[in-house]
Amino acid sequence: MTDPAQLTHVDQAGAARMVDVTAKPVTGREAVAAGRLRTTPEVVDLLRRDGLPKGDALAVGRLAGIMGAKRTPDLIPLCHPIALHGVTVDLRLTTDSVEITATARTADRTGVEMEALTAVAVAGLALVDMVKAVDPAASVDAVRVLSKSGGKTGAWRRPEGRP
Amino acid sequence: MTDPAQLTHVDQAGAARMVDVTAKPVTGREAVAAGRLRTTPEVVDLLRRDGLPKGDALAVGRLAGIMGAKRTPDLIPLCHPIALHGVTVDLRLTTDSVEITATARTADRTGVEMEALTAVAVAGLALVDMVKAVDPAASVDAVRVLSKSGGKTGAWRRPEGRP
Amino acid sequence: MTDPAQLTHVDQAGAARMVDVTAKPVTGREAVAAGRLRTTPEVVDLLRRDGLPKGDALAVGRLAGIMGAKRTPDLIPLCHPIALHGVTVDLRLTTDSVEITATARTADRTGVEMEALTAVAVAGLALVDMVKAVDPAASVDAVRVLSKSGGKTGAWRRPEGRP
Amino acid sequence: MTDPAQLTHVDQAGAARMVDVTAKPVTGREAVAAGRLRTTPEVVDLLRRDGLPKGDALAVGRLAGIMGAKRTPDLIPLCHPIALHGVTVDLRLTTDSVEITATARTADRTGVEMEALTAVAVAGLALVDMVKAVDPAASVDAVRVLSKSGGKTGAWRRPEGRP
Amino acid sequence: MTDPAQLTHVDQAGAARMVDVTAKPVTGREAVAAGRLRTTPEVVDLLRRDGLPKGDALAVGRLAGIMGAKRTPDLIPLCHPIALHGVTVDLRLTTDSVEITATARTADRTGVEMEALTAVAVAGLALVDMVKAVDPAASVDAVRVLSKSGGKTGAWRRPEGRP
Amino acid sequence: MTDPAQLTHVDQAGAARMVDVTAKPVTGREAVAAGRLRTTPEVVDLLRRDGLPKGDALAVGRLAGIMGAKRTPDLIPLCHPIALHGVTVDLRLTTDSVEITATARTADRTGVEMEALTAVAVAGLALVDMVKAVDPAASVDAVRVLSKSGGKTGAWRRPEGRP
Structure with missing residues (x-):
């Protein structure tokens, strides 16, 4: 029978x-996580055309992700x-x-899934912020761990059946 | 024809x-956003049982969301x-x-969609952190704006057709 | 009969x-708060003598307090x-x-007691950090609001009877 | 005779x-620190009754303390x-x-008293924030180290005589 | 005769x-500030060639500046x-x-020179970080206010004589 | 011929x-960096006279630098x-x-030039903030690494020819 203390950061009494x-x-x-910005073909076209000299839209997403991990x-x-x-x-x-795919690496005492996620x-949020004037319905979807390795539990790979 | 400068924070040259x-x-x-932690029935049962005196798991999610908005x-x-x-x-x-549903409110010069998202x-990430020992495949899904109001553009409601 | 919802940031169901x-x-x-670093006469003597040109110990306390308020x-x-x-x-x-006495001021929608406290x-913590090699038992005591003014509730002064 | 340089973070000239x-x-x-929220029996009763399913008031204090340590x-x-x-x-x-009792642990080059304090x-401050509508005179008292261990100085226990 | 209290954030006793x-x-x-990354022609050539699709080096500088202002x-x-x-x-x-030129704007009670600077x-520091493997001697130079406007003191323009 | 990938944090495709x-x-x-606040003799005189008991102006600069490094x-x-x-x-x-001279030290996997800079x-910015009411044209100049040691690349000293 399951026990609330199995939750990662809660003691027997349920206290964090x-x-x-x-x-x-x-x-x-190492941990690899993925997710996606769901938007419209029109917005993807804008992001693609911004891939010209000095086009910063995708750079904003990459940098926000790296700084967010920290x-x-x-x-x-x-x-x-x-x-x-x-x-x-x-x-x-x-x-x-x-x-969106992110890889985080460390040599430390705990895993880096949360950093990759x-x-x-x-x-994803930073990309929504860039496109929201054109597509206010853009969403961030399927933020999940794909794989991790290292530590006592060793390698883990996302099961096929999980969305 | 579309113009990269339509992207919210990029000038004509594409610079952020x-x-x-x-x-x-x-x-x-005001802005209302929603999303979900996708996990297993076993984990939901653990969270429910943690809803006992001093059970902090859901409180961690709520507080992380409120502090994250700031x-x-x-x-x-x-x-x-x-x-x-x-x-x-x-x-x-x-x-x-x-x-997960979040509502953000302000009286200021810009909207609060990004705060709600x-x-x-x-x-969602904080909840993943709480349950990941039991369900390492838990994911955060469908982070999106449901509605917003106020400002020049006025009220907006998520179109039915958008996932 | 008292109701948990009287707690400042908790709704009827007890959620933050x-x-x-x-x-x-x-x-x-405006809010004025006070407190004290309790230590030994030897430490106070050191802090007093540090009040020489370029002596930074008290400046560290003052600046940590101001930056902490932010x-x-x-x-x-x-x-x-x-x-x-x-x-x-x-x-x-x-x-x-x-x-230690701190005064915080604003023109905004909520009070600044928490900023002063x-x-x-x-x-106080920064002063403990400065003196702990000499007095590891130094403590921070009686952190409390002395008075506040402004807003709907208007002026409040700490009752005599409260420690 | 005492020397300002004995202060933990000040050089011979008094510079930080x-x-x-x-x-x-x-x-x-490891370091263990303690302190207390001083308030009224009415407020303690409110906090106790909030200890029902989903009651977040004490969770806010615990989480604020843990996040504050970071x-x-x-x-x-x-x-x-x-x-x-x-x-x-x-x-x-x-x-x-x-x-309030906090324990901080590390394997690193310096102690964790400041983190525990x-x-x-x-x-304590977060608890004041939760109860201040009911008891604006609530205070945080006696924030002090109870014991520490590890490092060159080894184990230390708070002397009986110190408040 | 000059008085230390003329320093912006110091009282009569010299306390911050x-x-x-x-x-x-x-x-x-509004405030406009400027400065420069001093480096070598080889590095400038690298930055220029990075101005290709997806070249993020200059974007890193721009974004670091904007986020730094916040x-x-x-x-x-x-x-x-x-x-x-x-x-x-x-x-x-x-x-x-x-x-490097930065412009900061607000409608508030104090100026934004420090934000622009x-x-x-x-x-400049972020650009040093990008180029330091090629030019470890790159420096940030002449960080200064060019002009400001608004507030009681009104418009100010950098005197010609100042470097 | 040079390759954008030589830039420290950019991959072959130019992505950060x-x-x-x-x-x-x-x-x-270890890394040692230097720079200077350029101002007027009148301001330097004010800072010098602030070097009296409890004069915090220079302490503000020192502490801002140390906290900024973190x-x-x-x-x-x-x-x-x-x-x-x-x-x-x-x-x-x-x-x-x-x-201004700053020294940063670590025992870790990467250098500390950026921390010293x-x-x-x-x-420098904090000192500008202290003096800007008296000298709005004060600037921060020549922020550069003087020397570094440790790591694979070993000791480096700033070449004489570089400003």
Whole structure:
């Protein structure tokens, strides 16, 4: 039978805490997360044409994602401050979306899933901010971990069945 | 024919800027955004049972969302710092999801869609952080504006056809 | 009979929210808070002697308090971001304490008690940090509002009976 | 005879600096701090009744304390940024107070007293913010280190005689 | 004879404070600041060639400047938090430098010189960070106000004689 | 022939990224940077006279620089968050300038040039803020690295020929 204490940051009484990781080993860890900006073909066309010299729209998304990853412990109440050693945010245009993939890496005591997820979500929000005058209905969708490696639990890959 | 300068924060040359809103009137404005944590029935059951005295899991989501809304101008590169006058984050449990709704209000020169969207996205990320030991495939989905009002453009309601 | 909803930032169901203040008038508001660093006569003597040219110990306390006041909405989950128009932090040495008084002022929709209290608390913590090698038992005591004025509730003065 | 340079972060000339700890060993360290919200029996009763399903008032205090601990190097001018590995904030209701205890842990080059003290002070301020409509005279009292361990100076326990 | 109290944020006794501006009128204000990244022709050539589709180097400078302007009250101890209504950062390549110009605008109680200067300085630092592998001697030079307008003191233009 | 990818944080396609440093060794590193506040003899005289008991003007510069160094990863988009182990900011008055020197130290995977440069720039900006009522034309000049040591590239000293 399930127990609320299985929730990551809640003790037996249900009170929030930042779990002590002092005893966990420092190992190389990586997490890959993805998500997407759902918008219209017209907006994707604008973003594509902005891919001219000095066109900053996609750069805003990439940089917001990278800087957002660094703010993860400020945003997620029970996340540990971590030595983030590398972050990339890749943006790929389809017909009516921008596919966002973020990779976060560290050599530390906890994983970097939350950093990768935060990079994707903030990149997505920053892209909404860029396009909202043209498409006020643009949305951020399917922000999820694709894979992670390192640490005690080792490699994990997203099951096929999960959306 | 479309023009990259239609993108909200990009000038004719495609360079990013924070648009000058000095001349815009101070009016009451509101935005409602929504999204969801997609997870498993087992996790929803854990969250429900945590709804006992001192159970903090859902409170973590609500507070992360409210505090995240206040960090919007730090996270979204071209957002204006704004006098945020009220934020609520409501969480509703379904069979296999937590439905997140955030309302942001201000009396200022620009709208608060980004604040409402950021509240939803950060609440969703914080909930992922709470449940990821049990469900590492939990995702944040459909972060979108439902409606907004106030300002020059007036009331807007999400079209039915948009996902 | 008392009702949990009387708590400042909790709705009828007990859920945290940032109360909407859009409709409140913009008025001049002021709050004065106080507190003290409790330490030893030896430490107070060190701080006094540091009051020589370029002695920064008390300046660290004053500046930490002023800068801390500006971080209030980042620290206090349900506080509104506010246009803080003036902050002073005064430090007065006694035999075995540093008496801290902070005044915060604004012309905005909500009061500035939390800003004045945060200034006092952070100034006190910064002073502890300065003296802790000499007095690891130094404490921050009696962080409280002395008076406030402005807004709908008008002037308030701390009752004599309260410690 | 005492020397201002004994103050933790001041050089011989009295100028503030962040002391170089590069050469200090990385060891497990822990600090426990405590303090209290002094208020009225009526308020404690409200907080107790809020301890119903979804009652967030005490959760706000706990989370503000944990998140505040992470902001310590932003708030305390000469504190080192540190790899904070665990934080707990415990709240215990008495007749007319909330007793706050925070524990901070790390494996790093400097101690975590300031992190534990900041957790207590910010938790206390957040509780004041929750109750101030009912008790504007609520105060934060006796923010102090109870014990610490690890590092060169080793274990320290608060002397009985100190308030 | 001159008086230390003429220094902007220091009282008669020399103690730092954040000056009370509650009584100052809300007026439209603008400040223009400039500065330059001094580097080598080889680096300028690299930046120019990066001005291809998706080349982010100059975008990083522009965005860092805009986001830095929003952090001004966090960085400059006695600066007021301000409603920043618009910021632009322009970068112009010469033979061996990048000329940086920033414009900040608000309708508030204090001027925005510090916001414009911070935008220039942070843009310059971010550009140093981009080029430092090729030119570790790159520097940020001549960060200064060119002009400001609005407020009681009205229009000011940099005197010709000042470097 | 030069390649944009030589730019520190840009990939072959010109897209910004935070370079992965997981594989780099943890070594002791130090960087010394310098710069200056250019102002008038009258202002330098005011700063000198403020060097009386409790005169905070120079302390504001020193503390802003130290605290600014800690904010480097928040300000510089592609900088790694780093375990900053020591920072000093020295201010020396000349006839018409304040010479600023900052030293940053760490034992980590990347260098601390950006931290030292940020300390100098923010100290300079804070001093401008202190003197701008008397000298609105004060500027921050020649923010540059003097030397660095540690890491794979080893010791570097600023070439004589560079301004």
